[in-house]
Amino acid sequence: MAADTVPAPGSDGRLGALYPVLGALSPAARARLQASARWLKMPAGALLFDDRQSCEGFPFVVEGSVRVAKCAPSGRELPLYRVSPGETCIISSSCLLGHEDYNARGVTESDTLLMLLPKAVFDDLLGEPAFRGFVFHLFADRIADLMQLIDEVAFRKLDQRLAALLLGKGHTLRVTHQHLADELGSVREIVSRLLKGFADQGLVRLSREQIEILDAPGLRRLAAGEARHS
The missing domain is CATH 2.60.120.10 (Jelly Rolls)
Structure with a gap:
């Protein structure tokens, strides 16, 4: 100690x-x-x-x-x-x-x-x-x-847990992918891949050590396990 x-x-x-x-x-x-x-x-x-x-x-x-x-x-x-x-x-x-x-x-x-x-x-x-x-x-x-x-x-998929983790932290999160992985008990590579998928769907915008929430309702639907509507 x-x-x-x-x-x-x-x-x-x-x-x-x-x-x-x-x-x-x-x-x-x-x-x-x-x-x-x-x-x-x-x-x-x-x-x-x-x-x-x-x-x-x-x-x-x-x-x-x-x-x-x-x-x-x-x-x-x-x-x-x-x-x-x-x-x-x-x-x-x-x-x-x-x-x-x-x-x-x-x-x-x-x-x-x-x-x-x-x-x-x-x-x-x-x-x-x-x-x-x-x-x-x-x-x-x-x-x-x-x-x-x-x-x-x-019982919840990692993408659902990641979406839930991003919610409730404000419009802009200043956080590393490694930190999010640690919070989820996962690895950085998987979290980075999921975040890229979120960005491709227009849910978030990614930059260095920063995540901007673009579609909070979409993230909530994903966190709840609901299909995303185009």
């Missing part, structure tokens, strides 16, 4: 505002958490955890975001979810509960400040009803997200 340990923010109330469950802990539990937690500052693009790495603790993101992805030996990645302030990582909790190593990779997307709760303290806090309910609610939310991802990958 590439990170700089920083002093606890002290009176900074961001942690409690982002994670109200911490205020519901018993005074003894809160005191142990404050005494044991590590505060880490990580730059954008830093590796927080990796496949087959032991889990060091339970992270609470206060600033920035972490992108969690499943990695193949070929180097391809399938994004699973992002952890933003106020959220936490189901894979970390799963590894801690099951005493297993990580089976995915977490990379910071921007400068990130997080609080890492050591495993022993995490285990103790599971005895607190509020914290245990928080962890189980996290599982329910993330599993619902992952089921939606499975549905996307298994």
Whole structure:
């Protein structure tokens, strides 16, 4: 884990505002958490955890975001979810509960400040009803997200998923084909070929690291699996 340990923010109330469950802990539990937690500052693009790495603790993101992805030996990645302030990582909790190593990779997307709760303290806090309910609610939310991802990958064609990804990001997207491929768990060559097809149909206009949406309704029909009308 590439990170700089920083002093606890002290009176900074961001942690409690982002994670109200911490205020519901018993005074003894809160005191142990404050005494044991590590505060880490990580730059954008830093590796927080990796496949087959032991889990060091339970992270609470206060600033920035972490992108969690499943990695193949070929180097391809399938994004699973992002952890933003106020959220936490189901894979970390799963590894801690099951005493297993990580089976995915977490990379910071921007400068990130997080609080890492050591495993022993995490285990103790599971005895607190509020914290245990928080962890189980996290599982329910993330599993619902992952089921939606499975549905996307298994039952929607890549061109539909790409069309959906382009929508809702404004008239002009300043993004590389590689970035879109990473978001879709695909490869740049396939995404570039699909984008060229979109351009040939008049749906988009392509230029260097930029995509201009020309026919948003057409993209919506494509994303929905409807045939495009000439």
